[in-house]
Amino acid sequence: MREAGQMQNLESAGAGRSVSTQTGSMTGEIPRLSKVNLFTLLSLWMELFPAVKTQRQKSQVKRTGLVVVKNMKIVGLHCSSEDLHAGKIALIKHGSKLKNCDLYFSRKPCSACLKMIVNAGVNRISYWPADPEISLLTEASGFEDAKLDAKAVERLKSNSRAHVCVLLQPLVCYMVQFVEETSYKCDFIQKISKTLPDTNFDFYSECKQERIKEYEMIFLVSNEEMHKQILMTIGLENLCENPYFSNLRQNMKDLVLLLAAVASSVPNFKHYGFYCGNTEHSNEIHNQSLPQEIARHCMIQARLLAYRTEDHKTGVGAVIWAEGKSRSCDGTGAMYFIGCGYNAFPVGSEYADFPHMDDKQKDREIRKFRYIVHAEQNALTFRCQEIKPEERSMIFVTKCPCDECVPLIKGAGIKQIYAGDVDVGKKKADISYMRFGEVEGVSKFTWQLNPSRPGVLEQNEPESRENGVLGSVALDEEPHQNKKLRLANH
Numbered sequence: 001m002r003e004a005g006q007m008q009n010l011e012s013a014g015a016g017r018s019v020s021t022q023t024g025s026m027t028g029e030i031p032r033l034s035k036v037n038l039f040t041l042l043s044l045w046m047e048l049f050p051a052v053k054t055q056r057q058k059s060q061v062k063r064t065g066l067v068v069v070k071n072m073k074i075v076g077l078h079c080s081s082e083d084l085h086a087g088k089i090a091l092i093k094h095g096s097k098l099k100n101c102d103l104y105f106s107r108k109p110c111s112a113c114l115k116m117i118v119n120a121g122v123n124r125i126s127y128w129p130a131d132p133e134i135s136l137l138t139e140a141s142g143f144e145d146a147k148l149d150a151k152a153v154e155r156l157k158s159n160s161r162a163h164v165c166v167l168l169q170p171l172v173c174y175m176v177q178f179v180e181e182t183s184y185k186c187d188f189i190q191k192i193s194k195t196l197p198d199t200n201f202d203f204y205s206e207c208k209q210e211r212i213k214e215y216e217m218i219f220l221v222s223n224e225e226m227h228k229q230i231l232m233t234i235g236l237e238n239l240c241e242n243p244y245f246s247n248l249r250q251n252m253k254d255l256v257l258l259l260a261a262v263a264s265s266v267p268n269f270k271h272y273g274f275y276c277g278n279t280e281h282s283n284e285i286h287n288q289s290l291p292q293e294i295a296r297h298c299m300i301q302a303r304l305l306a307y308r309t310e311d312h313k314t315g316v317g318a319v320i321w322a323e324g325k326s327r328s329c330d331g332t333g334a335m336y337f338i339g340c341g342y343n344a345f346p347v348g349s350e351y352a353d354f355p356h357m358d359d360k361q362k363d364r365e366i367r368k369f370r371y372i373v374h375a376e377q378n379a380l381t382f383r384c385q386e387i388k389p390e391e392r393s394m395i396f397v398t399k400c401p402c403d404e405c406v407p408l409i410k411g412a413g414i415k416q417i418y419a420g421d422v423d424v425g426k427k428k429a430d431i432s433y434m435r436f437g438e439v440e441g442v443s444k445f446t447w448q449l450n451p452s453r454p455g456v457l458e459q460n461e462p463e464s465r466e467n468g469v470l471g472s473v474a475l476d477e478e479p480h481q482n483k484k485l486r487l488a489n490h
């Protein structure tokens with residue numbers, strides 16, 4: 001038996017199947033991200049959630065991302081705010097529902113957070129083994145406090161029922177190559193590439209290199225000796241010996257590289273972003289839409305989810321967020337997580353239960369389409385919050401929603417769709433994409449050049465929104481005068 005399409009068990013059906021090589025991966029096999037690595041990557045990514053402008057980084061307390069998982073389903077995506085650490089936010093948001101949950105932190109939580117989440121009865125606390133939330137890479141005055149806190153964390157850990165651990169699985173063979181290849185080939189990059197006058201300019205690789213540098217600075221401790229010292233202080237002396245230490249660092253580097261590749265596949269590039277194609281209403285729609293950096297952030301979450309697909313050929317990820325009426329304590333501002341999923345066969349089915357063929361296969365009976373549950377369908381089925389009609393809710397899908405999904409999205413009361421649009425208007429033999437273009441009452445934002453004239457929009461922008469909350473400060477989207485690629489921070 002397997003879990004739901006939201007979070008299937010990798011080990012049961014994951015890596016190493018034979019496929020018809022549409023992926024172009026080196027062996028013709030499609031690698032798959034383990035659920036543990038997916039949770040870990042999402043926690044790192046949540047640490048990078050575009051900060052609300054007023055958020056100041058308190059020097060010694062590092063921003064931290066958090067993924068809350070219950071019965072293998074993601075029930076919370078959070079990041080710390082100016083006032084509250086991620087663990088405290090989890091406590092406020094989930095309370096006693098944290099019982100038996102697994103928490104994935106992008107940094108080892110501090111003692112104040114740990115005592116509360118342990119007290120709530122969580123099952124497992126996993127953290128990224130680099131600099132903890134109370135930074136140990138700090139100037140002398142704060143170092144003693146940071147060490148004391150690390151000691152208290154160890155004491156809480158050894159006396160708690162919860163399993164507190166580092167969970168990093170090595171990526172399956174060719175995973176990094178596969179992600180790099182599919183990120184480069186993904187619709188967003190291809191759409192930009194087509195418009196670049198200089199075809200030799202590999203802006204994707206350039207973007208990825210910048211992201212790697214940036215994320216290594218944030219998530220890795222560059223100095224190996226320093227990293228060992230941190231591991232010793234946070235109770236991981238057993239990982240300081242080789243080969244454990246070098247394996248750990250290699251795993252960490254691979255995950256950072258993977259994150260950089262996926263993040264670069266939805267880049268902050270010139271005037272590209274998620275826009276409503278209808279220029280007549282563009283101003284009105286623009287005001288309703290999310291800031292581009294948040295839309296890109298959520299689409300990258302969906303892209304990460306797509307690497308858990310059970311479809312041999314086409315991985316699709318979907319994530320649903322909503323915007324509350326006012327900013328909450330979460331570092332995501334007014335935005336809160338509703339649900340996520342990817343395309344997979346029905347819960348409980350075995351790998352061989354259903355056909356896996358695409359429409360190149362003449363015999364329609366052995367095609368996958370009537371069996372596979374779509375990413376949006378899994379996100380809706382396994383959502384952890386209701387979709388409130390009075391709030392703006394939005395779904396991010398890595399490809400255009402098909403005719404089976406569009407009425408579901410609309411019927412569920414989702415107000416906005418952010419999606420790729422490569423298949424829009426296509427009618428294939430067993431799946432079609434005709435309805436997306438015509439659907440009314442839902443705003444659609446697809447990846448394209450800003451349809452309003454660049455410059456004009458920026459100067460006249462009346463108001464901007466920060467993480468879903470109206471604000472008076474203009475968002476600093478890229479200044480676009482330079483022909484050369486300029487890469488902004490995520």
Ligand SMILES: O=c1ccn([C@H]2C[C@H](O)[C@@H](COP(=O)(O)OP(=O)(O)OP(=O)(O)O)O2)c(=O)[nH]1
Pocket residue numbers: 311313314315316342343358359372373374375376399400401402405428431
């Ligand atoms: O809204 C949608 C549409 C499709 N899918 C999934 C279902 C199926 O697993 C796959 C189908 O993708 P596609 O239409 O691209 O067909 P394909 O046969 O995989 O590829 P091709 O583009 O060559 O036809 O995508 C979703 O999850 N959500």
